[in-house]
Amino acid sequence: xxxxxQRRPNPKYHGHNGFTERVILKMSGVVPPxxxxxxxxAAHPENASASDxxxxxxxxxxxxTVEDVMELKGTFFPGMDAIKKANETNETSATLxxxxxxxxxxxxxxxxxxxxWQAQDYYDEMIDLARSNPDxxxxxxxxxxxxxxxxxxxxxxxxxxxxxxxHAHLNSIMPLVKEKNMHRxxxxxxxxxxxxxxxxxxxxxxxxRSKDIQIRIAKFLTSNDALRDLxxxxxxxxxxxxxxxxxxxxxxxxxxxxxxxxLRGIQTQDPRKARRxxxxxxKAS
Numbered sequence: 001x002x003x004x005x006q007r008r009p010n011p012k013y014h015g016h017n018g019f020t021e022r023v024i025l026k027m028s029g030v031v032p033p034x035x036x037x038x039x040x041x042a043a044h045p046e047n048a049s050a051s052d053x054x055x056x057x058x059x060x061x062x063x064x065t066v067e068d069v070m071e072l073k074g075t076f077f078p079g080m081d082a083i084k085k086a087n088e089t090n091e092t093s094a095t096l097x098x099x100x101x102x103x104x105x106x107x108x109x110x111x112x113x114x115x116x117w118q119a120q121d122y123y124d125e126m127i128d129l130a131r132s133n134p135d136x137x138x139x140x141x142x143x144x145x146x147x148x149x150x151x152x153x154x155x156x157x158x159x160x161x162x163x164x165x166x167h168a169h170l171n172s173i174m175p176l177v178k179e180k181n182m183h184r185x186x187x188x189x190x191x192x193x194x195x196x197x198x199x200x201x202x203x204x205x206x207x208x209r210s211k212d213i214q215i216r217i218a219k220f221l222t223s224n225d226a227l228r229d230l231x232x233x234x235x236x237x238x239x240x241x242x243x244x245x246x247x248x249x250x251x252x253x254x255x256x257x258x259x260x261x262x263l264r265g266i267q268t269q270d271p272r273k274a275r276r277x278x279x280x281x282x283k284a285s
Contacts, residue, residue: 096180
């Protein structure tokens with residue numbers, strides 16, 4: 001497909017995360033002033049135009065959305081002790097991951113609650129619609145009534161409210177995700193630096209995440225002095241660095257067994273040799 005036939009995105013969505021300018025204004029709370037007296041429209045809807053009625057319905061939906069969000073989210077103050085503890089806690093990628101997960105779980109509960117409220121609102125609207133149907137057989141009155149009480153309008157407002165709630169949630173966790181990734185990169189660099197150093201104890205050896213580095217250390221511990229000197233020159237290890245763990249290896253039988261098990265796990269046996277060894281064992285018996 002050539003560039004001339006490719007479908008290009010509409011420029012009006014650029015920089016708006018897929019939302020139009022009108023929705024962006026609604027999300028930010030900027031609502032243009034009403035073009036009419038909404039109280040007068042509500043008092044005498046039969047004298048209002050279709051545009052005035054739409055503006056009245058939009059205002060009612062905005063108020064209901066604000067009331068729902070205020071009841072759902074409310075106001076929260078954790079207390080001075082919690083704030084002091086949070087300030088004294090050093091953030092890591094693990095703690096930030098927990099905070100993000102906690103926010104996501106809370107958002108899921110908020111969305112479920114919003115769904116329940118919207119279902120109840122829709123049910124009440126339909127019950128009210130059925131009970132207030134005019135008894136007169138007048139097509140004009142029926143058309144006016146249908147235009148004023150449209151189930152599609154309320155369903156559209158539900159989708160808009162959920163989109164705004166999801167958008168606000170993503171904006172709230174985006175800085176945490178960026179901070180978590182930054183901490184994780186720093187921790188990985190620091191971990192790689194520590195892994196390149198020769199461990200000073202058995203606990204430091206077990207803390208190494210890279211199995212390749214553990215195998216390198218294990219080969220060093222089980223090698224003779226000549227091979228150890230070569231590895232020390234290759235990996236820039238000083239004698240005083242390798243001495244503590246080498247001493248522990250010589251004195252601790254359980255650590256020796258652990259090293260031997262680790263090295264046996266990487267050995268690949270030729271199946272033909274295994275069969276020959278088995279046949280030799282059988283003949284000897």
